[in-house]
């Protein structure tokens with residue numbers, strides 16, 4: 001039996017943002033936490049490096065903000081950065097009090113350093129911080145009688161007054177969401193406040209560090225509900241994903257380079273000093289472009305990450321999980337360099353929100369990687385994203401606590417499945433998935449041009465037209481919902497990239513290699529599409 005009665009809060013997504021929000025909101029009322037897979041399937045669980053906060057005696061909130069703004073290439077919103085970063089130290093201490101097994105040295109938190117951070121400020125749990133954090137946040141959720149966890153339930157769309165034909169004047173209002181159950185039924189979950197915490201969209205690309213769930217569902221749902229998106233062209237490619245012709249999402253954390261690993265070409269020549277004076281510690285986009293450039297120049301499928309300078313003992317102590325996973329594939333990074341390629345890793349853009357996740361639709365919030373607050377600007381500073389998830393979850397709960405009581409909930413209609421015909425074949429779904437990912441990888445990757453973007457746009461338009469022709473006729477299922485969302489998000493990325501006529505941060509165009517004097521956000525609003 002599925003709960004179709006009303007909740008106070010409907011949270012969609014069980015990563016760091018959703019779990020932390022659930023913990024906070026359960027103090028205020030009944031929470032439904034909807035998650036399309038198991039909790040371990042999220043970007044959060046995959047995070048390796050850690051969470052940033054100014055905790056060291058030589059560090060300060062100002063220095064952390066300064067590093068963030070520098071990485072963001074003039075596009076960060078300084079007020080958002082301050083609101084989020086000033087919570088960092090306290091949130092990390094709170095997580096430690098909740099039992100997060102952060103590494104310590106002589107009783108103090110061990111802080112590591114990552115690319116473009118001027119200080120050591122990354123709290124970490126060995127090299128599997130995300131899992132440790134996820135487990136810490138999940139434990140109180142599963143024990144809380146005010147939280148109903150609905151795993152393997154997938155949100156299809158949010159329900160708004162405008163959609164119901166009840167919209168008159170003033171801002172639209174959200175009443176909950178339609179949710180697909182594991183049995184294939186679509187149920188109506190009503191709630192006074194709906195929070196989308198659905199994570200990123202790495203799956204629009206062929207090579208990504210993200211798990212399969214990262215299909216941009218929340219961004220697509222919010223867009224369809226009328227919310228603008230911001231800075232969708234800024235995709236961070238992680239420079240060092242394990243190369244495997246059969247596919248791999250295994251990252252080699254940046255902390256390896258922070259601790260002394262170097263990048264070489266297959267002949268063993270170290271190339272990063274040719275590109276940036278900070279060499280391997282240059283920002284991610286610089287390192288990813290350098291690897292991409294060397295691969296293209298030399299016609300190689302990969303470059304090499306040589307971790308041997310770190311030393312055997314430290315590799316075993318500080319990076320046991322990566323070591324073990326590579327050993328399982330027959331690679332011993334204590335003895336040999338590891339083949340690596342860049343892979344889509346983090347979406348700096350998302351639904352335009354304030355730091356509390358507010359959208360123009362009343363009762364609808366977007367938090368975590370699905371949102372764009374302006375913290376990251378044109379490039380994310382490493383380990384700021386988990387911090388953003390947790391700070392936004394807190395701020396969102398505070399905003400909801402202070403929000404005036406909305407009007408009474410209307411009766412919501414059931415999902416309309418009329419028009420669905422018995423299944424014939426679903427080969428189009430796989431075909432369209434593959435086409436989208438190949439198009440995005442080939443034309444909208446690390447280095448872009450006007451012509452490549454035009455090609456991508458043309459192809460995506462055809463694919464989206466095809467999807468629209470069968471979406472409402474097929475029995476609804478996870479693959480179909482994800483495909484629809486993925487195709488929309490891909491189009492938003494391309495449109496955003498086309499409207500940025502400069503190179504800034506993560507967006508690099510061969511036709512517009514310079515940076516314009518004025519930094520502007522790219523904002524697309526649904527009515528413009």
Ligand SMILES: Cc1cc2nc3c(=O)[nH]c(=O)nc-3n(C[C@H](O)[C@H](O)[C@H](O)COP(=O)(O)OP(=O)(O)OC[C@H]3O[C@@H](n4cnc5c(N)ncnc54)[C@H](O)[C@@H]3O)c2cc1C
Pocket residue numbers: 012013014015016017018034035036037038039041042043044045046047048049050051052129130153154155156197198199200209210211213214217218251345346367368369370382383384385386387389
């Ligand atoms: C390999 C890797 C390493 C990283 N390392 C770091 C790091 O060291 N430090 C750092 O700060 N950041 C790191 N990041 C980024 C960081 O992990 C993410 O930005 C962050 O965890 C996002 O959290 P989230 O809660 O917004 O989304 P996620 O953790 O991705 O959670 C989203 C959840 O929403 C669910 N969901 C999605 N769509 C639906 C739907 N339609 N219905 C129901 N549920 C849905 C998913 O199943 C998932 O559980 C890393 C990311 C990756 C991939």
